[in-house]
Amino acid sequence: MIDAKQIHVTSLAKQKIIANLKKRGKGKGIRVGVRTTGCSGMAYTLEYVDELNPNELYWIGGGPEFMVVSTIKDFAYLADLTIDWVRNGLNEGFEFINPIEKDRCGCGESFRV
Numbered sequence: 001m002i003d004a005k006q007i008h009v010t011s012l013a014k015q016k017i018i019a020n021l022k023k024r025g026k027g028k029g030i031r032v033g034v035r036t037t038g039c040s041g042m043a044y045t046l047e048y049v050d051e052l053n054p055n056e057l058y059w060i061g062g063g064p065e066f067m068v069v070s071t072i073k074d075f076a077y078l079a080d081l082t083i084d085w086v087r088n089g090l091n092e093g094f095e096f097i098n099p100i101e102k103d104r105c106g107c108g109e110s111f112r113v
Helices: 011-024 072-078
Strands: 029-037 041-049 056-059 067-071 082-088 091-097
Touching: 011 029, 011 041, 011 082, 029 072, 056 072, 067 072
Parallel strands: 029 067
Antiparallel strands: 029 041, 056 067, 082 091
């Protein structure tokens, strides 16, 4: 059984996700996961969801406008993750703040738990 932990989305990230879903003209929400890569071992993934898979967990974590979806396997690495939208100079994008992350590689693309 999975406890009350969930994936959190900041208000700025919610605004960006909602705007992107409207621009796409379709979608139920976002799918968040992890993949093996990089020098530290894992990287976050985020994609827009058009259809739900039966092996996924989902929350109304985005509010009534969209769902946040993850597989049970990936959720082990994502419980209590916060997704934010940040702008740093000319760059902007989603940032993942994970309380179980031990460190990130020098370029910031991969992490270790």
